Amino acid sequence: MTTFLLQWLNPPWLAYALAALVHCGLLLALVVGSVAVCNWAERKIAGRVQDRLGPARVGGRFGWLQSPADGLKLLCKEDLIPADADSLLFRFAPYISLGASFAAFVAIPLSNDWVAQRLDAAAFFVLAVAGLEVFGVILGGYASGSKWSLFGAMREAAQVVSYEVPLGLCVLVPVMVAGTMNLVKIGNMQEGWFTNWLIFHDPFTFITFWVYLTCAVASVNRAPFDLAEAESELVAGFLTEYSGFRWSAFFMAEYGSMLAVSFLAAILFFGGWNGPVPIARWFGLMQENGPLAGYLGNLLGLANMLAKGSLGIVVMMWIRWTLPRLRIDQVLTTCLKYCIPLAAATFVGAMAWTFVARGGLNAGNDDATTRPGVATGGVQGEVAMTKSQ
Amino acid sequence: MVMERISAELVECDVHTDELLINMGPQHPSTHGVLRLVLRTDGELILDVIPHIGYLHRSAEKLGESLAARQWLPYTDRLDYLASMNMNLGWSLVVEKLLGLEVTPRAACVRVMVAELNRIASHLVAAGCYGLDLGSFTPYMYAFREREKILDLFEAACGARLTYSYIVPGGVTADLPNGWLDRCAAFLDQFDPTIDDLHAVLTSNDIFIRRTAGVGVLDMKTAIDYGCTGPVLRGSGVDWDLRRDGEPWYARMYEGYAFDVIAPVHGHYRNEAAYPAAPRAAVVGDCWHRFFVRMIEVVQSMAIIRQAMDRYRGTDASMGQPIKATQKLPRGEAYLETEAPKGQMGFMVIGNDTKTPHRVRARSSCFCNLSVAPELCRGGLVADVPAVIGSLDLVLGEIDR
Numbered sequence: 078m079t080t081f082l083l084q085w086l087n088p089p090w091l092a093y094a095l096a097a098l099v100h101c102g103l104l105l106a107l108v109v110g111s112v113a114v115c116n117w118a119e120r121k122i123a124g125r126v127q128d129r130l131g132p133a134r135v136g137g138r139f140g141w142l143q144s145p146a147d148g149l150k151l152l153c154k155e156d157l158i159p160a161d162a163d164s165l166l167f168r169f170a171p172y173i174s175l176g177a178s179f180a181a182f183v184a185i186p187l188s189n190d191w192v193a194q195r196l197d198a199a200a201f202f203v204l205a206v207a208g209l210e211v212f213g214v215i216l217g218g219y220a221s222g223s224k225w226s227l228f229g230a231m232r233e234a235a236q237v238v239s240y241e242v243p244l245g246l247c248v249l250v251p252v253m254v255a256g257t258m259n260l261v262k263i264g265n266m267q268e269g270w271f272t273n274w275l276i277f278h279d280p281f282t283f284i285t286f287w288v289y290l291t292c293a294v295a296s297v298n299r300a301p302f303d304l305a306e307a308e309s310e311l312v313a314g315f316l317t318e319y320s321g322f323r324w325s326a327f328f329m330a331e332y333g334s335m336l337a338v339s340f341l342a343a344i345l346f347f348g349g350w351n352g353p354v355p356i357a358r359w360f361g362l363m364q365e366n367g368p369l370a371g372y373l374g375n376l377l378g379l380a381n382m383l384a385k386g387s388l389g390i391v392v393m394m395w396i397r398w399t400l401p402r403l404r405i406d407q408v409l410t411t412c413l414k415y416c417i418p419l420a421a422a423t424f425v426g427a428m429a430w431t432f433v434a435r436g437g438l439n440a441g442n443d444d445a446t447t448r449p450g451v452a453t454g455g456v457q458g459e460v461a462m463t464k465s466q
Numbered sequence: 467m468v469m470e471r472i473s474a475e476l477v478e479c480d481v482h483t484d485e486l487l488i489n490m491g492p493q494h495p496s497t498h499g500v501l502r503l504v505l506r507t508d509g510e511l512i513l514d515v516i517p518h519i520g521y522l523h524r525s526a527e528k529l530g531e532s533l534a535a536r537q538w539l540p541y542t543d544r545l546d547y548l549a550s551m552n553m554n555l556g557w558s559l560v561v562e563k564l565l566g567l568e569v570t571p572r573a574a575c576v577r578v579m580v581a582e583l584n585r586i587a588s589h590l591v592a593a594g595c596y597g598l599d600l601g602s603f604t605p606y607m608y609a610f611r612e613r614e615k616i617l618d619l620f621e622a623a624c625g626a627r628l629t630y631s632y633i634v635p636g637g638v639t640a641d642l643p644n645g646w647l648d649r650c651a652a653f654l655d656q657f658d659p660t661i662d663d664l665h666a667v668l669t670s671n672d673i674f675i676r677r678t679a680g681v682g683v684l685d686m687k688t689a690i691d692y693g694c695t696g697p698v699l700r701g702s703g704v705d706w707d708l709r710r711d712g713e714p715w716y717a718r719m720y721e722g723y724a725f726d727v728i729a730p731v732h733g734h735y736r737n738e739a740a741y742p743a744a745p746r747a748a749v750v751g752d753c754w755h756r757f758f759v760r761m762i763e764v765v766q767s768m769a770i771i772r773q774a775m776d777r778y779r780g781t782d783a784s785m786g787q788p789i790k791a792t793q794k795l796p797r798g799e800a801y802l803e804t805e806a807p808k809g810q811m812g813f814m815v816i817g818n819d820t821k822t823p824h825r826v827r828a829r830s831s832c833f834c835n836l837s838v839a840p841e842l843c844r845g846g847l848v849a850d851v852p853a854v855i856g857s858l859d860l861v862l863g864e865i866d867r
Binding site: 123126127128129224225228231232300301303304307308309310311312398399400401402403404405406407 | 486488489494495496509510597598599600601602603604607608611667668671673674676677847848849850851852
């Protein structure tokens, strides 16, 4: 698209800026659209879990217009800033959360090489940027000038130090197995049947996923780890004083993060854009068979990715509407006492497993060329290598 | 500038955090109405809890002095509005006691049935809201779904869904409509298995157990000292239920009915094999046991209703005559406590040969149960406050009157 625009627009920077804007718009549309759908899905799922219908009338059937109607309501609300609030920080906080949550999508590939920015350290980038989201929560709670909000912020601060470490360790395990932080490469090396997915790579990655799930739910502040919000204890925690658009910014940030961690899980553990069955390869929808075939294959990959991301979100909603909330000390215990040792153990275990699978010390000599992720090898390469030993 | 070297130990002691005084309620999602708690906290730690009441005070007792006994009955509906039948029953019985008025066997059967149905409804609200207090939304819907069916039964019997004024001094306002017993039986058969749903999402849920077992432990002595009654008292292992142990004027209503008083006496329930086992972490008198006692009382109430239905079929159709608003109350006084779902609800009436009583007094069980809350919350965490308050199952309409 940039090349197309360069032909028409005289100062080249204008073409670049325009192309960037369009790409931004596309990415934002995907995320915001997903948030709207998630919001609707949450209501429907909550309804079904609770033996009721959920929204059924807004917009005709299935209440599909519920999310836009809600958005409109929020936009029309009075713009409230409490007298005791730190006005500037109070207004600033939601956009930190929103920005951090949405920025993670810059590095998340939605299909083979369909990524806003190709980063060699994409996994690291996603973790780092998504981790920034809590600053908005802490800042918002602190700036609200309300004791309940302050409680929420304090809890968030306590929670963030407990789940970030095991979350990082869990992401490190598939990264180590793959030998790269490049999410595109990690996704591509899981191509083929679902047995190539990293979750089925070895028992340790399998355990790692469940630890990741726990920490990811904690990181997006969803029940049973929604302590910063904790409706029955802290009224609404850091959100107590927020209303209208600023509230919806936090809300979108939460759903954006849910989507981000689900996509990350899909890429790191569930083959990313590769379906359980290699349909794309059977039909020749591969990059090497021409651009159209590659494009169609990528569309299929996008559908795969969205399906896996949605599944992750549905699981999180299912958990939310089933379980009671943990207490703050129990959250810290869960994350620090159980998740960290478990994640560390699986890290060591996966390391040993890959080491042995690659033939132990003997494989060291030609490691530079055959290391999966660097070359074309991937998991299959690894298996082939083990056989050749 | 001279930098002083400070030992790490000194720093540790020197960094002291301020206590935070925080207002929980009267507008707060988990104070069950308009209870206001002032929390003195150190971070998440609760140092003290001071309950403030009176936000729902409506001078109900004073109003009773200018209304006839029959006319004050609707005010009892609004005391414990989640168990209006039991409130009606308490007032009706005490007025009957003062008048020396007997009710017919059929009216007594109807009273037992609706009172026990209302006990189930009240305990369902308690269980559902307790889930809500602990951050679990779904049990609330499950419990209220079943409660609605009970309200349907009440609506069929007396036309109202919340404030019934059905049990009146002298009997009940009307006999049960045709087919009501079948509907009630159908409800009980349908309701029986759904209790297991609540056990699955709450009683046996691991997070629920972690949040309630060993939290807010109320020992037997403290419970008795503070005048706690009902499931709160029984949860502390006291085998005491006015339906069995109360004054004859009340307890004779339940004579001949087979039911267990649910209390973990020395840590064991009667027939405990029939119910989910208590988790290892649970201590007698903690939130879990208070919750569990209510859940099992529901089962006992169902048994009582089934027996009452059989007994109802064997009675003649005489319903007795409810008293009129012109009924004079004789000189003298009467006091009677009944086993309401939330505890022992006492009513007192002093008559002086006029239509209106000289004095009306309601003794609220929730008031005493609330008074023990600071003892239970102290030393816990902020999240334990809703857990404790919820387990006491308070209704502010009854406390404030």
